[in-house]
Amino acid sequence: EAGVAQSPRYKIIEKRQSVAFWCNPISGHATLYWYQQILGQGPKLLIQFQNNGVVDDSQLPKDRFSAERLKGVDSTLKIQPAKLEDSAVYLCASSRQQETQYFGPGTRLLVL
Amino acid sequence: GESVGLHLPTLSVQEGDNSIINCAYSNSASDYFIWYKQESGKGPQFIIDIRSNMDKRQGQRVTVLLNKTVKHLSLQIAATQPGDSAVYFCAENIGNQGGKLIFGQGTELSVKP
Numbered sequence A: 001e002a003g004v005a006q007s008p009r010y011k012i013i014e015k016r017q018s019v020a021f022w023c024n025p026i027s028g029h030a031t032l033y034w035y036q037q038i039l040g041q042g043p044k045l046l047i048q049f050q051n052n053g054v055v056d057d058s059q060l061p062k063d064r065f066s067a068e069r070l071k072g073v074d075s076t077l078k079i080q081p082a083k084l085e086d087s088a089v090y091l092c093a094s095s096r097q098q099e100t101q102y103f104g105p106g107t108r109l110l111v112l
Numbered sequence B: 001g002e003s004v005g006l007h008l009p010t011l012s013v014q015e016g017d018n019s020i021i022n023c024a025y026s027n028s029a030s031d032y033f034i035w036y037k038q039e040s041g042k043g044p045q046f047i048i049d050i051r052s053n054m055d056k057r058q059g060q061r062v063t064v065l066l067n068k069t070v071k072h073l074s075l076q077i078a079a080t081q082p083g084d085s086a087v088y089f090c091a092e093n094i095g096n097q098g099g100k101l102i103f104g105q106g107t108e109l110s111v112k113p
Helices: none
Strands: A005-007 A010-013 A019-024 A031-037 A044-050 A053-056 A065-068 A075-079 A088-095 A107-111 B010-014 B019-025 B030-038 B045-051 B056-058 B062-067 B072-077 B086-094 B101-103 B107-112
Touching: A005 A088, A010 A019, A019 A088, A019 A107, A031 A075, A044 A065, A044 A075, A075 A088, B010 B019, B019 B030, B019 B086, B019 B107, B030 B062, B030 B072, B030 B101, B045 B056, B045 B062, B045 B072, B072 B086
Parallel strands: A010 A107, B010 B107
Antiparallel strands: A005 A019, A019 A075, A031 A044, A031 A088, A044 A053, A065 A075, A088 A107, B019 B072, B030 B045, B030 B086, B056 B062, B062 B072, B086 B101, B086 B107
C-alpha cells in the first residue's frame, strides 16, 4: 500500500511571496490532516478534512493560509503572503475515518 | 489548556539496553494515545497505540504503558538498536474532538554503539 505523498519536498521563498503544497493521501482514507511542525516542536494541527468537508480549522491562520480538498482525495495548502515565522515543515496525514493517522514525508519551507 | 509534555528532551542509551521514554498528558477526556518515531528529514512514523480502556500494550520490541490515574504514558523499547535513534513523540486524541491529535514536544533518543 502506497503511503501519503507530498510535494514539493523542499521550498525556499521570500517573505510576502505565495506558496502551495500538495498532498495525496493513502487510498481509501477519508480523513486528511495538515500539520505545521516548527523546528524542535511536535506537529500542530492546522486543518482536518472529512472527505471534502472541513472538520476543524480552528488553528489555521485564515488571513494567510487556505486549504482545499475539492474532490475528497488530494488536498492543497496555500500560504499567501508568507511570513518569516511560516518557516517550518508542513506535514500531511491521513486516516480511515478518525483512526490512526499516517504521515507523509513533509514539505520543508524556508521563508527568507 | 491542553498539553502533552515529555519529562526529558534527550535520552542517550547504550546499544542493547532498554529505553524508556515518558510522557505526561493533561486532558482527562483523552481516550486514545499514539507513539510516533520521527527520523531526521522524515515524517512521523506510527509505532504503537493504546486506548484508554487498556493499561498496557505490546508490539515488536516496544511496550506502551498507560497510567490514567496520574495521566502518564511511557514507551519502552527493548534491546535498543542504532536504528532506533530518532525523536519520539507521544500524541493524545481527545475523544470528542473528531480525531484531533495533540502532540508533545518530543524526546530525542540517541543510541551509542
